[in-house]
Amino acid sequence: MTLRFAYNTNGASNHRLHDAVAMTADAGYDGVALTLDHHHLDPMAEDWSQQAEALSLQLALRNLGSVIETGARYLLTPTAKHEPTLVTADPEGRARRVAFLKRAVDVAALLGSEAVSFWAGVPKPGVDRNAAWTWLHEGVADVLEYAATKEVTCAFEPEPGMLVGTVDDWSRLRDGLPPLTLALDLGHLLVTEERDPVTALHEFAGNLGTVAIEDMKRGEHIHLPFGEGDMDIPACLDALEAIGFDRLVCVELSRESHRADTMIPESLRWLRSCRG
Secondary structure, eight states: OOOOOEGGGGGGGTTTHHHHHHHHHHTOSSSEEEEEEETBSSSTTTTTTEEEHHHHHHHHHHOOOOEEEOOSSEEESTTTTTOTTTTTTSSHHHHHHHHHHHHHHHHHHHTTTEEEEEEEOOOOTOOHHHOOOHHHHHHHHHHHHHHHHTTTEEEOOTTSSSSSSSHHHHHHTTTTTTTOOEEEEHHHHHHHSSOOOHHHHHTTTGGGEEEEEEEEEETTEEEEEEESSOOOOOHHHHHHTTOOSSSEEOOTTTTTTGHHHHHHHHHHHHHTTTTT
């Protein structure tokens, strides 16, 4: 089978969204992983639906699929990265995060996106972890219920250092939330060293909602261009083909926005060179 690749717009944050999408299409990708942000389809703007409709037209004209990402750093609070989260102690803060995720679902519905990807957050010092798990479960259940009405797939991403940091943590969360799929970032597996990426792809093949790929060094959570870390990229691509993964495989190079004009095409050339 032929794998389908997307590029995450968080790696083109210095470009207008329209230009980033055009560059991605011109490079030969099959889709975009859209990180909703204040400068890339601001989900808090009054005209967010008009922005989404314009993007939907551009994607259709370019024959591009999409995944919605929700990891913008300062979208909800300009003075605290990623806050509030689903494990923030303040109920109003958690409600703001849930409302944002529901808006992400709305955008996904308008675009016909394959999935909405999101994560737990980091509990602040002094927060009881059992309470944090309860808040997380409640928030995710709320988002899933809403997404079901829109026929949108929700994919939950284990993020190193967060309450749900491993695929085993994801399994614990999903036990009570069967519709929840897995957003698997292959590089994160090198950080936590809980599973070999190829092993994880086979183990969770039936649960994958979306997959992110990049290079990364073992034990070090830094997204690297291909060839600069310890990831066996060809083996990962082999595994994705072996399990019949037909959704977008999303390149995430959030630290490379300053050279997105070269990294967008170079990343796809690198991936294609792995296929012989």
